[in-house]
Amino acid sequence: MNQPNRTPLLRMTGIVKSYPGVRALKGVDFDLRAGEIHCLIGENGAGKSTLMRVMSGAETPDAGSVEIDGKTYASLSPVLSHALGITVIYQETDLVMPLSVAENIYLGHEKVGRGGVLDRAGMRAEVVRLMQRFNLRFPIDEPVRNLGPAQRQLVQIVKAVSRDSRVVVLDEPTASLTDNEIRHLFELLAVFKAEGIGIVYVSHRLQEIIEIGDRVTIMRDGTKIETHDVKDIDENHLIEAMVGRPLEQTQHAKRASGTGKIVLSTRGLSVAGQFENVDLELRQGEVLGLGGLVGAGRSELLECLFGMSEPAAGEIHVNGARVRFRSPRDAIRAGLGLVPEERRESGLVLGRSVADNIAFPILKQISWLSLLRRSKLRDIATELVKNLRVKTPSLDQVVRTLSGGNQQKIVLAKWLAARSRILLLDEPSRGVDINAKFEIHQLIRSLVDEGVSVIMASSDMLELLSLSDRILVMAEGRAVKVLTADEASQVEVMRYAVPRASQPASQPASQSAAQSAVEHDA
Known part of the structure; x- marks a missing residue:
């Protein structure tokens, strides 16, 4: 890892910001060096977003100052922030979906030729050069609406570079990316570092911070708690600093498996192009986890159970009675509730x-x-x-x-x-900080203890393993294995989640541990 220049490229001193009833920032100091990745972590509500908005000029601080290039400002405006080379890339993209990749990259700072006419050829040639420079391979004349989340994220980063940004702030950039897309992003950030760009990296994924960060600043309740070189810190310390209590207080013992009556079941449930022939049984007072990789069909299964799509084949039973949900309204009447992956x-x-x-x-x-x-x-x-x-x-x-x-x-x-008695949870802690995650997990456990039944899809392996009584593993739209709490481990889940040429036949999620063990040995 290249050693970044230790002279601050940007320095924020004593930043204070209040809203009605809330003091979001309480005298925060923060600095960024050229050619470094400075990670910023903390619970949701710790003040990270407000600090970024002050940096971008979207918010005016009540007190404090921002220094860049040796010049001190009481506050920045969005125009001044851009002029100084600061770009903030938020989780929610600010791209214009009908416009092409090239048009989005130069939107707001278009090249103009003779007679005030847009230099479309010049802009397109520059975009081609930028794409080649960063080894990006997707069509630049394609409307942005046709791109996936990872490609949209990369378009925003290229847009920042096209503005000659010297400070790039990334807010949860990997939240919607696959492992391969994350690797590509990290390669891109390494190029930025080598060119002397300072990067503020905001993330809840501590393993990413340990892997790519140079320094890390922890915030809590609007205050900077501490700043460390990443090489001198470990994940346990980061967690304790964020939540303000010892790590052991955030961990829980696994619940006993649910033994109540069957409250929801499916037989041969299929939705064309999404999943097929899924059998499962959910008992009162248990968490049935859905494990699998992106594209396995977990979200689509939950949406079908909630009446958002109509099955092409198969049956759904609630409390022993066959049901046909033509819309979410029917599912709600039957006592189901869905917490979707994209809550916003x-x-x-x-x-x-x-x-x-x-x-x-x-x-x-x-x-x-x-x-x-x-x-x-x-x-x-x-x-x-x-x-x-x-x-x-x-x-x-x-x-x-x-x-x-x-x-x-x-x-x-x-x-x-x-008063929903069956909850369908799709990535229940996605995009929340560790303390909120802890509280959500506590809430799920308390609801299940009261007899609520839960089907939970999660890509967070620790969440899946710690909350689930049983795990139904899906791969390429098929239910391929049921693991009890005693059988489940990260290795076992991944063994069945990785698509193979021939997956084992789907088995009901009610299958006993003994039956599962026999089939596994066979």
Whole structure:
């Protein structure tokens, strides 16, 4: 790893920022050197996003200063930040979907030729050069809407370089990427470092920080806790610094397996092009984990169970009765609730309040003569927000302004308000910090202890292993193996999750451990 220049390229000193009812930053110091990756970590709500927004000029600090190139500024504007070579790339892309890759890269700083006419040929030639420079191979004349998440992420990075950015801030850049795409991103960052670009890398994935970071700064509750050279620190210390308590207090013993009645089952369930011939059984008071790689069909299975797609074949039974869900409304009436992987797109109405989001599944129950009983809603929402420890200034707070962990709790809250007894969880802790993850895991355990049944798809192997009573492993749209808690390990899950020329036949998720062991030995 190249040793970065120790002279700060950018320095933030004593940054303070407050919002109504919340002091987001409490005198934070942060600096970035040329040619380094400085990682920034902390719980959702720790102040990382606010610090980035001050850096980008999107927010004006109440106090403090920003220094770059030896010149000190009380605050930056977005125009000044760009002029100084600072680019922030957020999780949610700011690309214009109908425009092509090349058009997006030069949007806002177009090249102009003689007579004020756009130099389209010049811009396209420069984009081709940039793509070759970073070994990127996807069509630059293709509309961005046709690209995958990884390619869109790379388009934003190339856009930053096209602006001659000297500081690039990446917010959770690998959240939607596969392992191969992550490797490509890391190779790209190594090129940036070699060219003297300073990189601020915000991530909850501690293994990535250990692998690629030069320094790491930990934030908690709007305060900088400490900064270390990555080579001098380990994951345990990072976790303890983020959550403010010893690591052993964040760990739990595994629950006993659910032994209740069968509350949901499928036989030969199939959706064309997504998954086929899936048999499973879910018992009262258990967590049935769905393991597998990206594209295995786990999310599609949960969506089908929730009535978002109609099966081409097979049956669904709830509490012993065959059901046919023509829409999510039918599934909700049957006692099911879905926490989708993309909570911001499918799980919440971001522009509405905390109380309104909790109300959506129970509007009929809290209305009288088509009029919403606001007092009844506030009673329900107040109790749920308290029990789930949602951090919000009030029930009227717009959900968009909450941290990812608190948004996820609101999605769960609305299904608890609806008294859902079967919860379908798709990546329940995706994009949340370690403390929110700990609280969500606690909540899932407490719900299951109360008799709620859960089917949980998770790509986080530790989450899958620690929460699941049994794990149904899927590969290429087929249910290939059921592992009990005693059988399950990372190695065993991956043994069946990796697609092979001939996978074992699908088996019901109710199959006993003894039967599974016999088939495995055979």
